[in-house]
Amino acid sequence: MLTEKIYDYFEEVKRKKDSLREEKEDATFNIAPSYLSDCVRRIYYRKTDTPESNPTPIHSFIKFELGNRTHEMVQDILKDVGVWQEGEDFKEIDYHGLKWVYRIDGKLEIKYDNYIVEIKSKYSNGWFAIENEADPDNVLQLYLYMEFEKVERGIILYVGRDNGRLLEYHFHIDELRKRFMHLVEKRLVIMNKLKLSVEMEVVPPREFNIQLKNNNGNITSGFQKDNVKYKSDWRCSYCQWYDLCWKKELEEIKNHKFFIDGKFID
Numbered sequence: 001m002l003t004e005k006i007y008d009y010f011e012e013v014k015r016k017k018d019s020l021r022e023e024k025e026d027a028t029f030n031i032a033p034s035y036l037s038d039c040v041r042r043i044y045y046r047k048t049d050t051p052e053s054n055p056t057p058i059h060s061f062i063k064f065e066l067g068n069r070t071h072e073m074v075q076d077i078l079k080d081v082g083v084w085q086e087g088e089d090f091k092e093i094d095y096h097g098l099k100w101v102y103r104i105d106g107k108l109e110i111k112y113d114n115y116i117v118e119i120k121s122k123y124s125n126g127w128f129a130i131e132n133e134a135d136p137d138n139v140l141q142l143y144l145y146m147e148f149e150k151v152e153r154g155i156i157l158y159v160g161r162d163n164g165r166l167l168e169y170h171f172h173i174d175e176l177r178k179r180f181m182h183l184v185e186k187r188l189v190i191m192n193k194l195k196l197s198v199e200m201e202v203v204p205p206r207e208f209n210i211q212l213k214n215n216n217g218n219i220t221s222g223f224q225k226d227n228v229k230y231k232s233d234w235r236c237s238y239c240q241w242y243d244l245c246w247k248k249e250l251e252e253i254k255n256h257k258f259f260i261d262g263k264f265i266d
Contacts, residue, residue: 007101008038008203009086010057010061010062010065010151012059013061013065014056014058014061017041018056020067022199023233024029027099028198029099029195029198030092030098030099030100030101030102030103031098031099031100032094032100032102033100033102033140033141033145034141035191036139036140036141036144036183036184036187036191037137037140037141037209038235039206039208039239040128040191040193040194040205040207040243041203041204041205041226041241042148042182042195042235042239042241043194043205043208044194044197044198044203044204044247045240045241045244046230047198048198048201049111050241050244051148051242052241052242053240053241053242053243054239054240054241054242054243055240056240066121066161067254068123069122069157070119070161071105071119072147072151074119074159075087075088075105075106075119075235075260077101078106078108078117081181083108083109084106084108085106085107085109086104086106087103087104087105087106087107087117088103088106090102090103091103091104091143091148093148095148096188097188097192098188098192098195100144100148102144102147103143104116104117104118104145105118106119107149107151108155111126112114112214113153114143114151114152114153115151115153115154115155116142116146116149116151116153116154116155117155117156117157118141118142118145118154118156118157118158119147119157119159120122120135120136120138120157120158120159121158121160121162122158122159122160122161123160124162127158127160127162127163127165130167131167133169133236134156134158134169138156139156139169139171139176139179139180140180140183141186142156142171142176143173143176143177143179143180143184144152144184145174146171146176150173151173151180152172152173152200153171153172153173154170154171154172154173155168155169155170155171155172156158156169156171158168158232187246206245208233208235208236209232209233209261209262210232210233210235210236210249210259211223211231211232211238211258211259211260211261212232212249212250212258212259212260213225213230213257213258213259214253214254214256214257214258217254219250219253221237225258227238227262230260252264
């Protein structure tokens with residue numbers, strides 16, 4: 001009884017968020033900092049309102065919402081301890097010939113210095129992956145926020161959802177420019193090509209790969225062959241257009257034993 005009510009509640013929350021996201025998309029092609037590490041085909045599907053072949057299940061949406069609630073809790077604490085300046089409002093900026101829409105987690109003032117803070121919640125193996133260094137995709141996103149806001153210092157704050165631990169990494173914009181400027185320039189070229197793809201309705205090539213095994217009709221995407229472990233890129237595994245994007249390969253694997261690194265193997 002309660003499960004149904006809670007699921008119904010989050011179904012409505014999801015519907016409203018999807019509707020709000022669609023309203024923010026207009027005829028002008030715009031991108032977000034997270035797009036630079038995302039798959040261009042996935043962005044294309046989103047920009048062209050292509051129906052999702054793999055809609056996010058409600059339990060996964062609830063997991064995302066738990067992350068959002070963690071963000072809100074941390075933001076409230078930053079306000080209470082007196083370092084908060086602003087955050088969470090959508091902004092627009094023209095940067096290298098493209099229109100960007102973004103929203104920072106927070107701009108802080110600590111000991112008279114300004115910081116952009118990016119809050120990320122992690123759990124399970126995701127926490128182990130960032131114990132020694134920050135996720136490069138997270139750092140790239142923070143770097144762009146720092147450029148947009150003209151703030152020299154940035155912090156990535158990780159929150160362990162299942163262990164309650166906190167971990168922070170500090171960055172200076174000079175360091176990040178040296179690290180990411182070349183990558184950003186390359187991705188901007190790709191984003192401009194994506195803009196043309198959307199305008200011409202031409203599906204762009206994939207940027208990530210899947211690995212498949214046909215075990216008597218049971219298709220799996222994680223397996224071991226010849227003492228080598230194979231698994232699909234996580235971006236594909238969690239994509240809302242997975243079945244559409246890989247439709248041809250998912251059909252063809254039925255006639256083969258493996259699909260590894262873009263090739264069918266018997």
